[in-house]
Amino acid sequence: MTIAQLRWHDPAWQKQAHAWICAEAKRSSIKLTGEIEQPHAHAWSTMMRVPSSEGTLFFKATAPETIYEIALTEKLAGWFPDCMPDLVAADTARGWMLMRDGGDQLRASIRPTKDVKPWEPVITRYAELQIGLAEHADEILKLGIPDHRLAALPALYKELLTDEASLMLDQEKGLACADFHQLQNLSPRFEQICADLAAFGIPESVNHGDFHDGNVLVKDGRITFFDWGDASVTHPFVSLRTFFVSMEIALDLDDYAPATPEMTALLDHYLERWERFADKERLLTAYNLSRPVASIVKTLAWRATISRLDGSLREEYAWIVPEVLREFMVYEKMILE
Secondary structure (H helix, E strand, O other), X not given: OOHHHOHHHOHHHHHHHHHHHXXXXXXXXXXXXXXXXXXXXXXXXXXXXXXXXXXXXXXXXXXXXXXXXXXXXXXXXXXXXXXXXXXXXXXXXXXXXXXXXXXXXXXXXXXXXXXXXXXXXXXXXXXXXXXXXXXXXXXXXXXXXXXXXOOOHHHHHHHHOOOHHHHOOOOOOOOOHHHHHHHHHOHHHHHHHHHHHHOOOOOOEEEOOOOOOOOXXXXXXXXEEOOOOOOEEEXXXXXXXXXXXXXXXXXXXXXXXXXXXXXXXXXXXXXXXOOOOOOHHHHHHHHHHHHHHHHHHHXXXXXXXXXXXXXXXXXXXXXXXXXXXXXXXXXXXXXXX
């Protein structure tokens, strides 16, 4: 699939989407007041901006491979309406949803000033959300969400290492053969890490999958978590990987740089909500164990996305799989230090 072939640019598809938007807005007594715009189109989804009598609405369509995002968002909005997209309509069969404006991206209040303090209420609410969602994990898995629970990951790890095309062995930006052999040798070690992490008894829950400051909206104090297309069910601390990458970018830090005091404080805010399951020291140990696990979960997600692409679009993203596997090896070593 190349950019020119994206389904979202097909006039026939756009006509159907516009008709659905108009019909659903009318069903909710919302009047459209301007032209529908399409500011974003990727292989996996597209977004449209819809001016209306109730402010800007947003339409999202997701590719068949992640169509579960719509059903998941609908479920999440039913369980936790205070921090989920305010849906006008959803079509789980076609992978479409229409939402009210959730406000500004959290990024807008962080990156210009390099102040990560606005994350405080967000990370606390996210931990509470994950704790609440743990009891719904089985129901969520039935929607087709990837099963990346700790018991499943060792087999997925071994299977991942058989996919030489995704690993890009000895190609530019790919995985060196020496690293590949090291990853093979680490298979028992990874299985033990998963078992050790499971032994803490922290309930597995939903991992947003792309938990950064661009996927959190804030409006009049209301926090909205959106864009659940990369979600999976796994150890909850896995979500912290992208959370910290987001802060490294915001603060212009080098990869694997030591956490700043502000980052450590945010981790403490998050872990405090989990103290019903273990004390702080054990939670910190569990977090450190979760870091290499998070790298593998992220690798699996990217591999699933990239494997569906071809041509120049695949070339644009293919390097990410070997890169995140190298990240896994870094964090695995850190556990031993």
